Amino acid sequence: QKEVEQDPGPLSVPEGAIVSLNCTYSNSAFQYFMWYRQYSRKGPELLMYTYSSGNKEDGRFTAQVDKSSKYISLFIRDSQPSDSATYLCAMRWNTGFQKLVFGTGTRLLVSP
Amino acid sequence: EAGVTQSPTHLIKTRGQQATLRCSPISGHTSVYWYQQALGLGLQFLLWYDEGEERNRGNFPPRFSGRQFPNYSSELNVNALELEDSALYLCASSLGPGTGFGQGTRLTVV
Numbered sequence: 001q002k003e004v005e006q007d008p009g010p011l012s013v014p015e016g017a018i019v020s021l022n023c024t025y026s027n028s029a030f031q032y033f034m035w036y037r038q039y040s041r042k043g044p045e046l047l048m049y050t051y052s053s054g055n056k057e058d059g060r061f062t063a064q065v066d067k068s069s070k071y072i073s074l075f076i077r078d079s080q081p082s083d084s085a086t087y088l089c090a091m092r093w094n095t096g097f098q099k100l101v102f103g104t105g106t107r108l109l110v111s112p
Numbered sequence: 113e114a115g116v117t118q119s120p121t122h123l124i125k126t127r128g129q130q131a132t133l134r135c136s137p138i139s140g141h142t143s144v145y146w147y148q149q150a151l152g153l154g155l156q157f158l159l160w161y162d163e164g165e166e167r168n169r170g171n172f173p174p175r176f177s178g179r180q181f182p183n184y185s186s187e188l189n190v191n192a193l194e195l196e197d198s199a200l201y202l203c204a205s206s207l208g209p210g211t212g213f214g215q216g217t218r219l220t221v222v
Binding site: 004006019034036042043044045048049081088097098099100101102103104105 | 116118143144145147152154155156157160167168170173175196202204206210211213214215218
């Protein structure tokens with residue numbers, strides 16, 4: 001079993017839809033949770049990070065962490081064609097060793 | 113503030129050759145992390161350098177190695193290249209919870 005599971009998609013939605021992206025994990029020691037966006041042939045771009053449980057909002061993006069269920073989510077409101085990319089969840093322990101454990105990524109396609 | 117920079121952008125090598133990839137972390141960051149992203153796979157942790165020392169390595173063979181220089185830039189060397197080494201190699205530095213990545217070096221082994 002992988003430490004972090006993520007549905008690879010693709011997830012296809014019309015412009016303006018609310019998108020929900022999710023990851024589950026098995027290691028309860030993870031404390032930091034991140035979402036990255038990666039366009040084709042580019043490096044990952046950090047969208048949001050959350051420490052421990054709770055919600056965090058930034059513009060059209062909302063990240064949720066439920067540590068009791070070992071489940072994290074990213075919601076995108078009013079999705080745009082420019083949001084079409086692969087979304088990677090990542091997480092790490094609260095130590096000086098900042099190795100990230102990634103999901104395999106979900107490919108999102110937003111059609112005009 | 114300049115982000116993480118990597119060079120070259122693309123690299124084509126023949127099986128059995130050696131590849132050298134370079135990374136400069138964000139100014140003030142002393143740590144460098146290397147990851148491999150092979151087609152269809154997630155990012156896999158390769159190596160961690162901090163203050164000039166290798167601190168940890170992922171589940172990769174010894175032909176993946178590197179070093180960190182006094183200015184905290186880093187070099188990743190891949191010896192005896194195999195076809196399955198073809199991937200996007202990403203470098204990251206971090207001084208807080210959010211890790212920033214470079215644009216990567218796409219290595220193609222033919």
